[in-house]
Amino acid sequence: MSARRIFARPARFAAIAPYVWMALFFLVPFGFVLKISLSQTAIAQPPYEPVFHLTAGWTAIRAAFAALGFDNFRLIASDDLYLFAYLRSLTVAVTATALLLLIGYPIAYGMARLPKRWQAVAMVLVIVPFWTSFLIRIYAWINILQHDGLLNQILLALHLVSEPVVWLSTDTAMYVGIVYSYLPFMILPLYATLAKMEPALEEAASDLGAPRWQVFWLVTFPLSLPGVGAGVLLCFIPVVGEFVIPDLLAGSNSLMIGQTLWLEFFTNKDWPVASSAAIVLLVVLLLPLLLYERLQRRQLEER
Amino acid sequence: MRKVSRLSRFNIASLALGLAFLYLPILILVIYSFNASRLVTVWGGWSLRWYHEFFGDRAMIEASWMSLRVAVASATIATLIGTLAAVALARGERFRGRTLFSGMLYAPLVMPEVITGLSLLLLFVALNAERGFWTVTIAHTTLTMCFVAVVVQSRLGSLDRSLEEAAMDLGCAPVRAFLSVTLPLIAPAIVAGWMLAFTLSLDDLVIASFTTGPGSATLPIRIYSEVRLGVKPEINAICTLVIALIAVVIVIASLASKLSSSQGESAAPL
Numbered sequence: 001m002s003a004r005r006i007f008a009r010p011a012r013f014a015a016i017a018p019y020v021w022m023a024l025f026f027l028v029p030f031g032f033v034l035k036i037s038l039s040q041t042a043i044a045q046p047p048y049e050p051v052f053h054l055t056a057g058w059t060a061i062r063a064a065f066a067a068l069g070f071d072n073f074r075l076i077a078s079d080d081l082y083l084f085a086y087l088r089s090l091t092v093a094v095t096a097t098a099l100l101l102l103i104g105y106p107i108a109y110g111m112a113r114l115p116k117r118w119q120a121v122a123m124v125l126v127i128v129p130f131w132t133s134f135l136i137r138i139y140a141w142i143n144i145l146q147h148d149g150l151l152n153q154i155l156l157a158l159h160l161v162s163e164p165v166v167w168l169s170t171d172t173a174m175y176v177g178i179v180y181s182y183l184p185f186m187i188l189p190l191y192a193t194l195a196k197m198e199p200a201l202e203e204a205a206s207d208l209g210a211p212r213w214q215v216f217w218l219v220t221f222p223l224s225l226p227g228v229g230a231g232v233l234l235c236f237i238p239v240v241g242e243f244v245i246p247d248l249l250a251g252s253n254s255l256m257i258g259q260t261l262w263l264e265f266f267t268n269k270d271w272p273v274a275s276s277a278a279i280v281l282l283v284v285l286l287l288p289l290l291l292y293e294r295l296q297r298r299q300l301e302e303r
Numbered sequence: 304m305r306k307v308s309r310l311s312r313f314n315i316a317s318l319a320l321g322l323a324f325l326y327l328p329i330l331i332l333v334i335y336s337f338n339a340s341r342l343v344t345v346w347g348g349w350s351l352r353w354y355h356e357f358f359g360d361r362a363m364i365e366a367s368w369m370s371l372r373v374a375v376a377s378a379t380i381a382t383l384i385g386t387l388a389a390v391a392l393a394r395g396e397r398f399r400g401r402t403l404f405s406g407m408l409y410a411p412l413v414m415p416e417v418i419t420g421l422s423l424l425l426l427f428v429a430l431n432a433e434r435g436f437w438t439v440t441i442a443h444t445t446l447t448m449c450f451v452a453v454v455v456q457s458r459l460g461s462l463d464r465s466l467e468e469a470a471m472d473l474g475c476a477p478v479r480a481f482l483s484v485t486l487p488l489i490a491p492a493i494v495a496g497w498m499l500a501f502t503l504s505l506d507d508l509v510i511a512s513f514t515t516g517p518g519s520a521t522l523p524i525r526i527y528s529e530v531r532l533g534v535k536p537e538i539n540a541i542c543t544l545v546i547a548l549i550a551v552v553i554v555i556a557s558l559a560s561k562l563s564s565s566q567g568e569s570a571a572p573l
Contacts, residue, residue, distance in 0.1 A: 004464065012391060013391075014388070018384045021384055022404075022445070036425055106317035109317070110310075110318035125322055133502075133505065135530075136332070136545060143332055143335060148342075237413040238415055240415065261417050281418060
């Protein structure tokens with residue numbers, strides 16, 4: 001038996017602790033979300049009517065199953081508020097991801113073309129904001145975008161506007177916040193594929209007479225598609241469920257699904273409806289999640 | 304010979320603008336934290352007034368202490384378990400349930416926090432656990448161990464396996480070969496993983512809001528409730544202190560990863 005195979009056996013034992021942990025704290029909780037999404041709202045602590053108790057015996061469980069209701073899902077499907085929230089979440093996520101790709105690609109491309117020494121520096125510079133607090137970065141933008149904030153002061157001083165522009169509580173502010181927060185997630189996978197690309201391919205294309213845009217569009221961009229896919233998924237999935245950025249930067253007249261879930265949970269204390277909203281959100285994200293998982297696994301394991 | 308630098312003017316401009324976009328808001332925040340004026344936007348000269356205010360604010364200090372304790376505890380547990388997960392994935396070859404295992408580790412990286420937070424809370428309620436320090440710590444561990452696993456796994460993947468195989472050919476038992484050959488080589492990645500877990504925990508608002516109990520708010524929860532009421536200069540000072548703390552952490556982590564890359568091909572993806 002090869003040393004590699006002998007080494008693999010104890011390595012597999014290392015999986016036990018993380019396996020148990022993730023099963024208990026990641027997988028099992030989804031069961032509870034599902035269970036409570038099917039139960040009735042109650043004014044109690046915790047605020048839901050339990051669907052069944054495991055101690056109640058088999059007949060009681062069967063009776064409870066018969067009484068299981070899809071009322072919360074029916075509510076979500078019939079209430080325009082939720083429908084609009086889901087549609088808005090998807091629209092915002094698609095728009096924001098497109099913006100991120102448009103803004104992130106040139107930056108990643110520029111990084112990949114730097115001399116090797118500088119590439120490492122640029123990469124650190126892009127990663128550092130990812131380490132600083134998410135909430136603080138959003139807060140920094142409130143400072144800039146508020147009524148008498150820096151942006152309005154500059155615009156007024158330059159006489160570009162005659163009175164302060166309303167930036168906060170608009171979709172513009174929200175998109176600025178999303179792009180700002182997620183930019184490193186877009187740049188890094190793009191940079192990773194662009195940096196690995198063989199420069200000779202681009203050179204060959206331009207030696208054969210292709211103009212710059214054609215070199216980019218026919219050679220560079222198609223070769224960077226794996227990075228584009230990773231970046232798009234890495235941004236799209238969390239943005240759909242985003243709560244903090246729309247809550248602090250966008251107006252309150254149209255909500256994203258993360259916000260409605262938060263409201264149902266913390267303000268209305270309607271745990272069953274919040275759970276149902278989470279289940280629907282999870283179903284919407286299932287396909288992108290599976291795609292992302294495959295990409296991630298391939299990237300980490302097949303080298 | 305073709306030109307050495309392939310850098311066009313467009314490349315340089317997009318890099319410069321991109322980095323300015325990433326750094327200017329934070330820089331402005333830091334500068335405003337030293338503003339003497341009560342009005343956030345009027346410059347009243349340099350002052351440490353808001354830092355004094357913060358250190359006199361008991362609720363904020365308590366929240367900071369809570370956040371630090373949670374961050375240290377969860378990062379430590381996450382590093383232990385996350386490293387084990389990375390070893391299993393990178394060296395375990397095929398084993399039963401491997402797909403589910405990797406799925407459970409990669410999904411939380413992108414899962415919307417509202418879902419993770421809500422599901423963990425429902426679990427804690429069902430288990431009748433008292434919510435506070437430990438529930439937040441467990442929740443953060445669950446999230447951050449996935450990041451640790453990815454960082455360490457990526458380092459293990461780029462490691463020359465012939466080193467540990469040589470140790471075993473010379474008579475080392477697998478566990479001993481791991482402890483005396485592999486572990487020292489991946490130590491920098493483990494340190495970087497701990498740092499990442501620490502900052503992620505320190506930063507988290509949504510999952511902590513769901514899983515904490517009354518009376519044990521973390522710093523982001525306090526900051527969030529203040530920010531909702533409007534911009535306060537004191538928040539600028541707190542944010543600057545957090546940024547300073549994280550900057551120290553980044554310097555240590557980058558020293559660790561420099562150590563790591565000097566021993567072989569650099570790998571850290573985050």
